[in-house]
Amino acid sequence: MNALVTVDHLRVEFATDSGPVVGVEDVSFAINPGETVCVVGESGSGKSVTSLSLMRLVEFGGGTIAGGTLTFVRPDGSVLDVAGASPAVMQDVRGNEIGMIFQEPMTSLNPVFTIERQLTDGLMLHRGLSKDAARARALEMLRQVRIPEPERRLKQYPHELSGGMRQRVVIAMAMACEPRLLIADEPTTALDVTIQAEILALINRLKREKGMAVLFITHDMAVVAQMADRVVVMYHGKIVETGTVEDIFENPKEEYTRALLAAVPKLGEMKGKAAPEKMRLIGDEAARAAVAASAPMQRRSEVLLEVKHLTTRFPVKGGILRRTVAQVHAVEDVSFTLNVGETLALVGESGCGKSSCGRSILRLIEPTSGEVWIGGRDIGALNRQDLRRARRDMQMVFQDPFASLNPYRRLKDQVAEPIQNFGLARGQELRDRVAEIFDRVRLPREFMSRFPHELSGGQRQRAAIARALAVNPKLIVADEAVSALDVSVQAQVLNLMMELQADLGLSYLFISHDMAVVERVAHHVGVMYLGRIVEIGPRPSVLDNPRHPYTQQLLSAVPIADPRKRKFKDDLSFKPITSPIFPLGHVAAPSTYTEVGPGHLVLNG
Amino acid sequence: MTYVLNRLLSVILTLFLITLVTFAITNILPGDVAMMIMGTQSNPEALAGLRETLGLNDPMLVQYGRWVGGMLTGEWGDSLIFKKPIAELLSQKIVASSIIVVMSMAIALGAAVPLGVWAAVHRDKWQDSVSSTTALLGVSLPDFFWGIVMILVFAKWLGWFPSSGFVDPSENFLLAVQHAFLPSLALGLGLMAHLTRMTRSTMTGILGQEFIRVARAKGLSEGTVVWSYGLRNAIGPVITIAGLQIGYLFGSIIVMESLFNYTGMGWLTYQALLNRDMPLIQATVFVIAAVVMLTNLLVDLLYLAIDPRIRLG
Numbered sequence: 001m002n003a004l005v006t007v008d009h010l011r012v013e014f015a016t017d018s019g020p021v022v023g024v025e026d027v028s029f030a031i032n033p034g035e036t037v038c039v040v041g042e043s044g045s046g047k048s049v050t051s052l053s054l055m056r057l058v059e060f061g062g063g064t065i066a067g068g069t070l071t072f073v074r075p076d077g078s079v080l081d082v083a084g085a086s087p088a089v090m091q092d093v094r095g096n097e098i099g100m101i102f103q104e105p106m107t108s109l110n111p112v113f114t115i116e117r118q119l120t121d122g123l124m125l126h127r128g129l130s131k132d133a134a135r136a137r138a139l140e141m142l143r144q145v146r147i148p149e150p151e152r153r154l155k156q157y158p159h160e161l162s163g164g165m166r167q168r169v170v171i172a173m174a175m176a177c178e179p180r181l182l183i184a185d186e187p188t189t190a191l192d193v194t195i196q197a198e199i200l201a202l203i204n205r206l207k208r209e210k211g212m213a214v215l216f217i218t219h220d221m222a223v224v225a226q227m228a229d230r231v232v233v234m235y236h237g238k239i240v241e242t243g244t245v246e247d248i249f250e251n252p253k254e255e256y257t258r259a260l261l262a263a264v265p266k267l268g269e270m271k272g273k274a275a276p277e278k279m280r281l282i283g284d285e286a287a288r289a290a291v292a293a294s295a296p297m298q299r300r301s302e303v304l305l306e307v308k309h310l311t312t313r314f315p316v317k318g319g320i321l322r323r324t325v326a327q328v329h330a331v332e333d334v335s336f337t338l339n340v341g342e343t344l345a346l347v348g349e350s351g352c353g354k355s356s357c358g359r360s361i362l363r364l365i366e367p368t369s370g371e372v373w374i375g376g377r378d379i380g381a382l383n384r385q386d387l388r389r390a391r392r393d394m395q396m397v398f399q400d401p402f403a404s405l406n407p408y409r410r411l412k413d414q415v416a417e418p419i420q421n422f423g424l425a426r427g428q429e430l431r432d433r434v435a436e437i438f439d440r441v442r443l444p445r446e447f448m449s450r451f452p453h454e455l456s457g458g459q460r461q462r463a464a465i466a467r468a469l470a471v472n473p474k475l476i477v478a479d480e481a482v483s484a485l486d487v488s489v490q491a492q493v494l495n496l497m498m499e500l501q502a503d504l505g506l507s508y509l510f511i512s513h514d515m516a517v518v519e520r521v522a523h524h525v526g527v528m529y530l531g532r533i534v535e536i537g538p539r540p541s542v543l544d545n546p547r548h549p550y551t552q553q554l555l556s557a558v559p560i561a562d563p564r565k566r567k568f569k570d571d572l573s574f575k576p577i578t579s580p581i582f583p584l585g586h587v588a589a590p591s592t593y594t595e596v597g598p599g600h601l602v603l604n605g
Numbered sequence: 606m607t608y609v610l611n612r613l614l615s616v617i618l619t620l621f622l623i624t625l626v627t628f629a630i631t632n633i634l635p636g637d638v639a640m641m642i643m644g645t646q647s648n649p650e651a652l653a654g655l656r657e658t659l660g661l662n663d664p665m666l667v668q669y670g671r672w673v674g675g676m677l678t679g680e681w682g683d684s685l686i687f688k689k690p691i692a693e694l695l696s697q698k699i700v701a702s703s704i705i706v707v708m709s710m711a712i713a714l715g716a717a718v719p720l721g722v723w724a725a726v727h728r729d730k731w732q733d734s735v736s737s738t739t740a741l742l743g744v745s746l747p748d749f750f751w752g753i754v755m756i757l758v759f760a761k762w763l764g765w766f767p768s769s770g771f772v773d774p775s776e777n778f779l780l781a782v783q784h785a786f787l788p789s790l791a792l793g794l795g796l797m798a799h800l801t802r803m804t805r806s807t808m809t810g811i812l813g814q815e816f817i818r819v820a821r822a823k824g825l826s827e828g829t830v831v832w833s834y835g836l837r838n839a840i841g842p843v844i845t846i847a848g849l850q851i852g853y854l855f856g857s858i859i860v861m862e863s864l865f866n867y868t869g870m871g872w873l874t875y876q877a878l879l880n881r882d883m884p885l886i887q888a889t890v891f892v893i894a895a896v897v898m899l900t901n902l903l904v905d906l907l908y909l910a911i912d913p914r915i916r917l918g
Contacts, residue, residue: 057821095823102822107815112837112912122823157913173823318607 003030004073004181004213005054011067012049012058023049023063024237031181036207036214038224038245041234042260042486043457047217050234051183054215055100056082056090072098075180096126099174103186105167109158116154119173126177141172145202146573162576163350164195168202175206182207185217192349193513194574197557200226201568219486221264222516222559225249226568233257245563263491264561265516271544276343276521278498279491304507305338305361305475309590310370312353312360316581329580330356331367332531333591338524340474341501343508345522345539347515347554351580353531354511358477361509362394363387375474392422395468399480401460405452411463412438412448418470434470441466441496458489462496469500477509482517494521515558519543524599527551530580532591537600547602608915612905616898623894624676628669631883642685676891684885686876691888694873699892701771702862702869704785705792706854712793713800714847718840720797721804725839726831728809736801744798748857751791752864759787769866788865792857796850803846807839814838841908848904852897 007030012023024046031037039047052058053065054072070082074097080089094100102108110118119141120134129137135154142150145168158166167187174182184203188196200223207214216227224231228245233256241254252258262280270277310331318325330353338344346354360367363379372379374393382390395418398404406414416434419425425433438445441462452460461481468476478497482490498521500506512518518525518539525543526536527550535548546552553574559567582588593601639655656662660671675681681691717740724736743751760768766787774781811817812835820834821827858871866872870893877885909915 055822057818060818060821091824091826093824094821095825100819100822102815102819104815108819110816110820110834110838111914113834121825121829126824159914170819173819 002032002073004033005031005215006071007050007054007068008070009068010050010053010065010070012046012053012063013066014061014063020066022237023058024053024234025067027068027234027237027239029232029239029242031213031215033180033213034207034211036216036227036229037232038216038218038228038230039232039234040218040221040224040260042219042488044236045234046237047219047234048185049237051100051185051215051217054082054181054183055094055098056085057094057100072181092126095122095174095179096177097179098181098183099177099179100183101167101170101174101185101187103189105163105170105190108170109166111158113157114154115156115158115161115169119154119169119176122173123176137176138172141176142169144175144206145169145172147172163191164198164576167191167195167199171199171202171206175210178210179212181213181215183215183217186219187216188223189218189220193515193559194349194553194557196223197559197568198572198574200559201570201572203227204568205570220559221261221487222266222561225561225563226559226566228563233260249561249563259488261561263487265491265514265520266561267516267519267543267555267558268560270519270540272540274540276498276523276539278495279520281488281491281495302340303337304340304375305509306371306373307337307361308335308371308373310334310357310360310367310372311588312356312365312367324584326581326583327586329531329582329586329588331360332580332588334370334528334531334533335591336524336526336533336536338475338507338509340507341505342523343501343510343521344524344526345510345512345518346526346528346533347512347518348528349513349554352528353580354528355479356531357528358396358479358509358511362391362396362477364396389422392471393473394475394477395471395473397461397464397468397476397478397481399483401457401464401484402452404464405460405467407452410449410451411443411455411466415448415463415466415470418467422471424471437466437469440469440500456489457485458493461485461489461493465493465496465500469504472504473506475507475509477511479511480513481510483512483514490517497521515543515555527554530578532603534603535601536593537597541597541600545597545600547596547600608909609906612902616902619898620895623891624673625669627887627890627894628672631887632665632668672887676888681888682884684877685882686880686885687882691885694885695870695888695892697773698868698870698873699896700774701785701867702855702858702871704774704781705789705858705862705867705869706851708782708785708789709792709796709854710847710851712789713796713850714843716793717797717800718804718836718843721801721843722808722831722836722839724801724805725808725812733805736805740798740801743794748791748795749860749864751794752788752861755787755791756865771866771868784865784867788858788861788867792854792861795857796847796854799846799850800843803843804839807842808835811835811839837911841912844904844907848901851900855893855897 008028010027011025013020014023027046027050029037039050041047049058049063052061054070058065065083072080072082072093074080080093116135116138119138120131123129123134123137124131138154139150142153147153147165147168153161161169188199191199203214204227206212218224225245230242231245231248232242233240233248235256240256241248241252248257249261252261265279311333312331314328314330315324316326316328317323334357336344346357348354356365359365361372367380374390377390379387379390412434415437416430419430419433434448435445438448443459443462443466447455447459452463455463482493485493494517497508501508510518510522522539524537525539526533527542527548528534529550535542535546535551542551543555546555557574589605592604594604596602639652639659639661643652643655660668679692683689684691684694687694720736720739724733727733756768759766767784770784772781772784817830817834820830855870858869859875862869862871863875870889874889877889
């Protein structure tokens, strides 16, 4: 079989003030017709640069193809030299013979044009279709990607569609001219897990029906296992290893691939284990020894946090006088307890209220009703001054460390700030304490005088954790604290968090959408849906024996990092999440639960 | 629809506040209309009589009511210095000044938008520097300086345009435009800088967006990508700034019209201020405020047509 695409010793450079910087070098692989090739790697590995080079879009980002050859077999059988083709030829190829989908469905569509205009302009350009013919074809495409009410969608603007729907439109756009190659650059990274499952199944079906080849770029090994025929592993702009998906997963040859695979938590691998376990790390001898040596974590059944009937509603303003016309029931009658030294994970999809819940507990947003007790103190009843003092016990770590650290201040000052705020230490004592905290989160002391932009993502998150630890809190609310990190870094940060828990007796409210990570770190799991906890209980009980239909749906949508357990073959359609917006005066029914096992509660009704 | 109603309500509210402020200020100023009509050396009894006739002894609220009522019904009274009905005077002058305002804005936008887009497309290259230098040159020198340069270059040396005067467009449209051109150009140069920088910055942001990459990945030409996908998204903030500059323009024309001896609103305002012609000042301020408000309302409605996301609000 002749390859559809060949990449041979590709080298891409980016011009900077201090001379050219190599984006990728010595990258070679081929894609056969009808085949899915996954390029996998962590951030900065050059996987996107490679895919953009194939479309020659890399030059719009300041890159140039400095060496190597790229070929693409056109429909008439001629072989196109992509690197040397004229801009006019490339315009003819783009969107016509090669289609492309990008990561962010929320920003992939032009906000000021209708869906119809964006679907038809490519068709009119490449296929010379009339407006009506293009419209008919656009409708057909929307039906193919299974968008409900396609006629109405054509008249709508992107903001009127949900994220999953928009990504379907983007796929319809890429597929409209029936390309021979579809490049998908992290197409599901920004999506919820059920929508991800639907989109992956859709790509698989279209590939099967149209016989098109797919170049799939991702950082997620589980998605690779589900989608790939062959895998290209990249690291620092170079290819580490290529092979069939089974070879890569079952018989990886390179150390980096093994480390990458080891760092990926696999949902289901904690079956039969009662307590959380640290992530496996390969290549880091010290960490490996630490994992082996760490004793099972001590747990005391002493309650730290008790949440009773917590409810938070946000007003929806409307009308000429901007009056409240409805309410978002972000958190609705949520109750749970969290013991000292334990982790409760709140899981659920975007908009389920898990972040609002965490913030309501800390009173970063004011809850509408309900009680929050931390260490025997009623947080809701505190006045401003007492609340400020109480914040010593409860700290937060956010998703994006770059956004949560002040870019203009040195790290030591940012870690020292909370200590100074509470007047806990000064002078030499303060400096010693800050240095100690840096040791604790395993940041070298020379980083103390650095600024956030001088650190990598994982180091920044360590700094954010250091800042939270500075005042010796009892409770840390970690809101998607590792979601933005690469898997190997994620594993290190998670291990650090677990060590700190074992050493300091910290309690975590771990808010996450990643079921596999949650399985690894949590003692208890609460599943949230439309502002309520639909199921809560000990982690082994909830994840191994889910009883609520939503928990079951959520778990079934999680991709598993094992190519022999493929889930996403045929069209999937999960029940879409309904709106948590209710009219004023709507009386929400109280949450009542049935106990299906020891401490395992399932929402009634 | 709610949005449009909201905006209309706020325009009406603002106009009401403006009537209050203009009325209050002109009444707080020393000297009154009667004194101004009769002169400071006049007979105190005659002055008192005139005050009574003009209703200046009535309570403030009654005077305010009468003034607003007059404004609403078109009874704007007579100008003290021109001895003519204010309504008639203003309707002529507003036409004259509209020509300058519209032309200078057209010149500014016509130059700034392409210049800004050009700079954004070639960001951090020489084109970018040329664009920002041009824009800065326009704004760093006061507009009356540009007025003088225009008169020297285009009127005196080249002789392409008249250096001063006003021609009524209903008599000779082409000649009217020729007379308005140089002051408009001088004003436009000052306006251009902001608009160029704004276009460059919004356009730079938009060109970095994913949907621009998607548009390129569809195989659309660079022209379509930049001028249709890009500019349509970037133009909103630019016209908002342009709308706000209309207010600034009505301030600038006072100097510029006097420089070019162009008898429009600016020139009229200057005369009214110089001679303490209170009724004329009140009416002028109110009309300028109303025009600025309405232009900004139009700009917001235009924004509505450009960006569908606002229609929800």
